[in-house]
Amino acid sequence: MVFISVFSGLLPSFLLVGLGGLLRKRLSANAWQGLDRLNFEILFPALLFVAAASRPIDPSKLIVMAPVVWAILSVGLALGWLMRGTGPTRFLDFAGAWQVGWRFNTALGLVAVELLTQGGAGEMAVAVGMGVPVANLFAVSALSRGGALGFGATVAKIALNPFLLASLGGVVFGLMGWRLPSPLMAPLEMLARAAIPIALLSIGATMNWGALARLDRFNASICAIKLVALPSFALLVSVILGLDAGVASVLVVFAALPTASAAHVLASAFGADRNLVATLIAQTTLLSAISLPIWISIAELVFSMR
Numbered sequence: 001m002v003f004i005s006v007f008s009g010l011l012p013s014f015l016l017v018g019l020g021g022l023l024r025k026r027l028s029a030n031a032w033q034g035l036d037r038l039n040f041e042i043l044f045p046a047l048l049f050v051a052a053a054s055r056p057i058d059p060s061k062l063i064v065m066a067p068v069v070w071a072i073l074s075v076g077l078a079l080g081w082l083m084r085g086t087g088p089t090r091f092l093d094f095a096g097a098w099q100v101g102w103r104f105n106t107a108l109g110l111v112a113v114e115l116l117t118q119g120g121a122g123e124m125a126v127a128v129g130m131g132v133p134v135a136n137l138f139a140v141s142a143l144s145r146g147g148a149l150g151f152g153a154t155v156a157k158i159a160l161n162p163f164l165l166a167s168l169g170g171v172v173f174g175l176m177g178w179r180l181p182s183p184l185m186a187p188l189e190m191l192a193r194a195a196i197p198i199a200l201l202s203i204g205a206t207m208n209w210g211a212l213a214r215l216d217r218f219n220a221s222i223c224a225i226k227l228v229a230l231p232s233f234a235l236l237v238s239v240i241l242g243l244d245a246g247v248a249s250v251l252v253v254f255a256a257l258p259t260a261s262a263a264h265v266l267a268s269a270f271g272a273d274r275n276l277v278a279t280l281i282a283q284t285t286l287l288s289a290i291s292l293p294i295w296i297s298i299a300e301l302v303f304s305m306r
Contacts, residue, residue, distance in 0.1 A: 006300070007293040009115040013108065013200055014289050020204025032205050036262060039199050044106060045166030046191035051110065052125035052170025056177055061123065061247055066130040068237055072255045073134050075233050076102030079225045086218045088273065095142040096263075096272030097218070100280040101225045103135050103260040104128075106163065107199035108288070112253050115296055118303060119246030122174065127254045129167025136161055139263075143270040203261045203285060211282035219280055226284050227291040231256035235298065245303040256295035258284035 024032075080101030087094040106128055113124045140157055172178075179185070215223070234255035238248035259281055268274040 003293055003297045006115050006296045010112065010289075010293055010296075013111045013196075016197060016200035017204035017207070017285070020201035021207065021209055022204075023201065024205040027205070032202055035198055035202050036206070036265070039195060039202065040262065041162055043191050043195035043198060045162040046188045047110065047195040048106070048125050048128060048163060049166040049170040049173075050185075050188050050192040051121040052129065052167060053173035053178070053180070055122045055174060057122065057126060057171060057174030059175055061244070062126055062130075062171065062175065064241075064243060065123070065126050065247055065251065068234070068241075068243075068251055069127050069130045069254065070134050071237065072230055072234055072251070073102045073131060073138065076225055076230055077138050079229055080222065083218060083221045083225075086221065088218075088276065090273075092143065092271060093273040093276060096267030096270070096274070096277045097222060097280055098142055099135075099139040099263055099266070100222050100259040100277065100284065102138060102230075103263050104131065104254065104257040105203075105260055105285070106257075107196055107203070107261070108285075108292070109254060109257050111196060111200075112257070112292060112296060113250055116246075116249045116253065117300060119248075119250040123247060123250040124254065125167055125170055126174075127250060128163065129171045131254070132161060132164045132167060133159075135260075136164070139266060143266065143272060199261070206261070206278075207285060208278055208282040209286075211279045212286055214279055215283060219283055222280055223283050223287055226259055227256060227287055231295045235302065239302070249299040249303050252295055252299040253292075256288070256292055258288040258292075261285070 027035075077098075080098045083098075084094060087097060109124050109128065110121055113120050136157070173180070180188070231252050234251045235248075237243075238251055243251070261281055263281055264274050264277040267277040
């Protein structure tokens with residue numbers, strides 16, 4: 001019953017992804033790229049800031065969540081490296097696919113946590129704020145190994161990431177108990193409400209819907225790392241450490257998210273095989289329609305009993 005309830009809760013979001021697929025040809029590729037850019041630069045930063053800044057954040061949650069988030073990403077990095085022998089021969093192409101093992105789709109994360117009875121968007125914003133710099137550090141470092149970017153450019157690319165700046169800004173406001181004046185907060189909240197629908201439509205419009213037919217050994221391994229191994233690790237760590245139910249539930253959902261929909265953009269910028277990354281994004285997203293409700297249900301069952 002829990003799974004059916006969670007799946008029903010996520011169904012509208014996946015239907016929006018499907019609608020995006022149907023509307024793909026109604027807009028040009030440049031238009032969809034423009035929407036992605038709008039989301040990346042403005043709408044999602046507004047959403048992340050509002051989610052973190054609109055409610056007080058307990059410093060103890062930040063202290064607990066940050067190391068676990070970093071550990072989740074590190075496990076994805078390590079397990080992905082073990083697939084080197086089965087992946088593309090050229091390291092740059094492997095690096096483009098490797099990042100799929102630890103990057104996460106913030107849009108689906110903020111939708112998914114709304115289905116939890118404990119924990120929510122505030123905790124997810126903290127997880128994203130802690131995860132974005134490390135995820136980008138791992139990805140950019142791997143992709144720049146061939147010398148595409150110097151050290152300074154790599155640091156700048158990570159430090160100026162809008163998700164990072166907005167998440168950390170919201171976390172600071174939440175920790176300090178500050179509140180923006182209503183004339184400033186209201187337009188941010190309006191922008192935040194537009195972020196998720198536009199992101200879901202864009203995911204569907206740019207996704208390769210036939211990707212599951214190309215689920216070979218390497219791709220299946222990367223998908224298994226992202227959708228099975230990482231949430232299993234998060235669940236195990238949360239139980240062993242006896243974490244607060246709200247924090248633990250959000251950490252499991254965070255670890256279970258499909259990969260970031262814009263990962264192929266970064267791969268393309270470095271000259272990696274964009275098609276391989278786009279295929280992996282589609283595969284993790286499509287498979288998460290089943291795996292994500294399962295993990296939310298598990299988190300609800302395990303942590304509601306505590």
